[in-house]
Amino acid sequence: MTYDSYGNLTVAGVANYLKEKNIFPTDANLTVVDLHAVKESIEGFVNLIYHVYDQSGKSVIMKQMLSMPRFRIEDEKNNTVEEADGDGWTLDLGRMRSEIATLIFWNSVYPGISPEIYLFDEPNRIIVMEDLMDLSLLRFELCRMVKHGHFTAKIGAFFARNLFFSSNLHLTNYKKSEVERFFINPEYTALAPFLFRENIGVSWEREMIPGTDEKRALLVDNPQIQAEFKRLENKFLNDKECLIHTDLHSSNIMISFDDVRIIDGEFAGFGPLAQDFGRLTASLTLNYVSWFGDESRTTAEKNDFQAYLLTTITDLYTTFQNEFRQLVEAHREESYSLKNLDVDAYLIDQLQNALSYTGVNVLSRLANRGICYDLLRLPEANRLVPSLLGLDISRELMQNQKKYTHIKEYTLLLKNLA
Structure with missing residues (x-):
């Protein structure tokens, strides 16, 4: 299945999507890593964030704004982690538009200070950007x-x-x-x-x-x-x-x-x-x-x-x-x-x-x-x-x-x- 019940891409769907958008060739063997599974990689849970790369070494970061945000609840004493839906709370898509415009502006003010944007798919709430996983x-x-x-x-x-x-x-x-x-x-x-x-x-x-x-x-x-x-x-x-x-x-x-x-x-x-x-x-x-x-x-x-x-x-x-x-x-x-x-x-x-x-x-x-x-x-x-x-x-x-x-x-x- 490409999308979940909320209209968000699944891991398998991410690979297909990036090939359809010509970010990677159709015959590429893609590895998709959900960065929420890597605790040190990110903080925050209102986006799906993936690290995607192929056998040649080409790589990108793909972010999809959740149609219904999830929140991470950590119980430190019992060493457990739960994810809960946002009880109907949604994020305005203008937030994503603003992020892209801001990153582009900051790169014009100080080149290289922000990741480069490769694709903005507004209907699907998706940004594809430069991979900074080496940082x-x-x-x-x-x-x-x-x-x-x-x-x-x-x-x-x-x-x-x-x-x-x-x-x-x-x-x-x-x-x-x-x-x-x-x-x-x-x-x-x-x-x-x-x-x-x-x-x-x-x-x-x-x-x-x-x-x-x-x-x-x-x-x-x-x-x-x-x-x-x-x-x-x-x-x-x-x-x-x-x-x-x-x-x-x-x-x-x-x-x-x-x-x-x-x-x-x-x-x-x-x-x-x-x-x-x-x-x-x-x-x-x-x-x-x-x-x-x-x-x-x-x-x-x-x-x-x-x-x-x-x-x-x-x-x-x-x-x-x-x-x-x-x-x-x-x-x-x-x-x-x-x-x-x-x-x-x-x-x-x-x-x-x-x-x-x-x-x-x-x-x-x-x-x-x-x-x-x-x-x-x-x-x-x-x-x-x-x-x-x-x-x-x-x-x-x-x-x-x-x-x-x-x-x-x-x-x-x-x-x-x-």
Whole structure:
């Protein structure tokens, strides 16, 4: 059978489909691997994702949006995994259109930063794209203490170019409004409840491990922090600064020793760059604090890798700022807004908002439901110290972000945790 009862391709159907679409010759001997069966390959269960290759070495990734999403439910204590239907919840196809347009745009801004698209079959909700299976998810590389020195140069420069070329810094008001309309994504707001309303710093809805209630209350019961949550949510929903990924954590970046790619732009849309910066900085921060609960490595190994993470965070922001300054200087005579831009003040404002969003995003990955892999890999008893540190860091950033004018002030905060 080519399709299941929901109209989704079966494994056998994938091979036939790719031959019909001339992605592979009709006589090709295809191997189809369901990547949901490979735990480290992907996170998320609203798409079918397959790795397909033939005997010659040609390979592609095929993604089909589920007509009815399935959700993975993990019972860690009993070591079981169940998949459940989405109770009638469906995804708008506009999400898939937006992802393709976004990946193409980002490759035009920074060639090679995203996978190449080979085919988009809208009626069947299918994308066929470049195979990146030789790369690993950044999150798992970090948890293996693998260092990638080139990572910050590429992502930092990409952030600057994407901000510049999709914002009013470069576009006229009319052109910007046209571009915004083109990239309208019905799924852009999908993360908003998770980040701002169900967050452990806002309510007690999501459970955390025992021993965290006292520090959590310092967030939930703090009017200043609750006001900051509301400010950041309003900014996320209404500040159409530039095209952003919205969910750029370390599991949406693939990496090797000579390549870096951004994947899964399904929630992308126009919003504040600070959310992308904050989500990625939160990933690096969560990995940093996770080593305080890891007993499998020596103190020397942990200290060395934490020092690498501090350098990575610093270099990411420094590269972004340097690239941004160069873009402003190169285009200053073309734009009235650039001629009057106070670059130093602009970059400090970006930093401060990014750090506040870092606090939000750290908190979003500390709850038992939605916990990041960096902490999930630890025995439950060993997650307490990293979780408490995450709560402290987030409280500091959301209360006092205005005192930070250089990224090294933040890395110093992390360094002093020891």
